[in-house]
Amino acid sequence: MKSMEADDGKNLTTLLEASKSLSGTLNLKHSLHRVLEILEQRHGAARSIVVLLGQDSDLHIEASNGIAPEGQRARYSLGEGIVGRVVQSGKAIVIPRVSLEPMLLNRAFNRKKLRGEESFLCVPIVSNRKVIGALGVDLPFKRDRDYDRSIKFLRVVASLIGQAVRVERLVEAETHRLVEENIHLREELRERYDFSHMVGSSGGMRQVYEQIGRVSATNTTVLIRGESGTGKELVARAIHYNSPRAKKPFVKVSCSALPDTLIESELFGYEKGAFTGAQSRKPGRFESAEGGSLLLDEIGDLNPAIQVKLLRVVQEREFERLGSTQTIKANVRLIAATNRNLEKAIAEGTFREDLFYRLNVYTIFIPPLRERKPDVMALADYFLEKYTKEHGKKIRRISTPAIDMLMSYHWPGNVRELENAIERAVLVCDGNVIHGHHLPPTLQTAEASGTLVKVSLSAAVASYEKDLIQDALKSTRGNCSRASRLLSTTERILNYKVKKYGIDSGRFRA
Numbered sequence: 402m403k404s405m406e407a408d409d410g411k412n413l414t415t416l417l418e419a420s421k422s423l424s425g426t427l428n429l430k431h432s433l434h435r436v437l438e439i440l441e442q443r444h445g446a447a448r449s450i451v452v453l454l455g456q457d458s459d460l461h462i463e464a465s466n467g468i469a470p471e472g473q474r475a476r477y478s479l480g481e482g483i484v485g486r487v488v489q490s491g492k493a494i495v496i497p498r499v500s501l502e503p504m505l506l507n508r509a510f511n512r513k514k515l516r517g518e519e520s521f522l523c524v525p526i527v528s529n530r531k532v533i534g535a536l537g538v539d540l541p542f543k544r545d546r547d548y549d550r551s552i553k554f555l556r557v558v559a560s561l562i563g564q565a566v567r568v569e570r571l572v573e574a575e576t577h578r579l580v581e582e583n584i585h586l587r588e589e590l591r592e593r594y595d596f597s598h599m600v601g602s603s604g605g606m607r608q609v610y611e612q613i614g615r616v617s618a619t620n621t622t623v624l625i626r627g628e629s630g631t632g633k634e635l636v637a638r639a640i641h642y643n644s645p646r647a648k649k650p651f652v653k654v655s656c657s658a659l660p661d662t663l664i665e666s667e668l669f670g671y672e673k674g675a676f677t678g679a680q681s682r683k684p685g686r687f688e689s690a691e692g693g694s695l696l697l698d699e700i701g702d703l704n705p706a707i708q709v710k711l712l713r714v715v716q717e718r719e720f721e722r723l724g725s726t727q728t729i730k731a732n733v734r735l736i737a738a739t740n741r742n743l744e745k746a747i748a749e750g751t752f753r754e755d756l757f758y759r760l761n762v763y764t765i766f767i768p769p770l771r772e773r774k775p776d777v778m779a780l781a782d783y784f785l786e787k788y789t790k791e792h793g794k795k796i797r798r799i800s801t802p803a804i805d806m807l808m809s810y811h812w813p814g815n816v817r818e819l820e821n822a823i824e825r826a827v828l829v830c831d832g833n834v835i836h837g838h839h840l841p842p843t844l845q846t847a848e849a850s851g852t853l854v855k856v857s858l859s860a861a862v863a864s865y866e867k868d869l870i871q872d873a874l875k876s877t878r879g880n881c882s883r884a885s886r887l888l889s890t891t892e893r894i895l896n897y898k899v900k901k902y903g904i905d906s907g908r909f910r911a
């Protein structure tokens with residue numbers, strides 16, 4: 402009786418330690434091994450294994466103690482040997498004397514070489530009412546061992562293990578789900594918003610991103626329209642680099658930059674001697690873009706004679722080099738861009754209607770910057786960072802008045818003009834804040850009227866003064882008396898100027 406009580410106390414300590422080990426870590430193998438070690442130290446288990454059922458219904462050793470590495474690789478099928486039977490039936494098996502048991506496979510450890518007699522006890526590991534594995538323990542043979550009690554005890558250990566496995570699998574599944582979701586989201590983001598450094602998340606730009614996403618997978622001819630400097634070339638590149646042709650060349654031809662006489666040879670190439678000066682054969686841009694994409698920029702500036710030739714390539718996807726009769730097949734994705742009103746050009750007879758319809762298969766319209774005000778600051782910050790880095794400056798922010806000026810200007814030159822304005826400001830800025838007076842003169846008076854007026858000295862000074870006052874108010878959180886001290890003036894003068902420039906000091910009090 403005394404020894405039974407001592408056993409109970411020992412068993413309880415084991416269970417407590419086992420449960421602590423199994424719940425304290427997310428490394429299942431490690432905690433299982435710790436539990437088996439406890440069985441060795443406290444209960445004299447010479448060997449022990451935890452086998453788990455894999456997806457292909459075979460059993461592998463998840464953790465073991467007292468078994469050599471070769472033995473740890475042992476595998477069992479369901480129903481095979483003692484372990485296999487325990488998992489299949491869900492019933493514990495006790496083998497009091499292993500030397501007398503022919504069913505033992507001795508796969509992980511050869512018991513035939515044992516000196517003393519041993520007993521083998523194996524209990525199922527259950528999780529969610531399903532048998533998922535087994536716990537097997539080799540104990541020294543004892544004539545008076547109470548096997549029922551031992552099995553009961555091992556069952557409790559096995560149920561702790563079952564719970565730990567269940568938790569680990571849940572965590573694993575959840576992690577897997579999160580990773581999948583993350584990959585999916587990133588993919589979606591990349592597809593939708595990461596188009597070669599395009600900035601802006603206004604409704605207008607989101608639609609552009611969506612269109613790029615939709616059309617880039619296809620071979621469709623795309624016509625990109627928008628005012629000068631809105632980012633047509635950037636969109637063309639985004640289409641190419643998001644398309645299956647991304648690894649092939651992206652070639653750009655500026656139809657307005659080349660004189661009419663050169664554009665044809667530039668597009669289609671020429672043979673040696675095709676015209677005076679043609680000293681060797683030269684491939685055209687269509688050939689250079691083979692397999693990739695060709696951007697025909699400023700297509701509205703193309704002369705009618707070339708328009709006819711282009712129409713043929715667009716329709717038939719073939720052409721000849723100048724001075725050659727050999728027809729060349731063109732596998733090229735065409736992207737055309739223009740800031741012209743092509744409908745008007747058609748009406749005026751300067752652009753061919755048939756070419757227009759061939760090009761106008763899928764149109765992406767980029768709205769002017771003044772119609773997507775939310776993008777102005779995002780772009781300004783983006784260019785500020787870009788040029789601050791490029792010119793090795795330490796500019797941290799744009800002052801509130803300068804932001805107001807950027808926001809109220811109508812940007813006829815669109816993103817390109819904004820980019821130039823910020824680069825200029827970075828160059829002339831000598832502190833770490835961009836102020837209103839660092840911005841180009843066109844913005845100085847534009848704030849009020851939205852139109853361009855020549856700047857007078859007094860207007861420039863006034864703008865600078867307003868700038869300084871607003872900045873001082875910002876750093877004193879709208880406190881006029883402290884702001885006046887900052888500017889070495891009196892509160893009376895400051896209040897007068899605040900009124901004069903219509904500064905709302907309340908907005909700095911937040």
Ligand SMILES: Nc1ncnc2c1ncn2[C@@H]1O[C@H](COP(=O)(O)OP(=O)(O)OP(=O)(O)O)[C@@H](O)[C@H]1O
Nearest residue numbers: 599600601628629630631632633634635740816817
């Ligand atoms: N959404 C944007 N994000 C970042 N940079 C932009 C964006 N849109 C335009 N830009 C930049 O603005 C400048 C002008 O863009 P781009 O050359 O693509 O304009 P465009 O429409 O082709 O103009 P143009 O009709 O004058 O040829 C480029 O330096 C480009 O990188």
Ligand SMILES: [Mg+2]
Nearest residue numbers: 630633634698
């Ligand atoms: Mg362009």
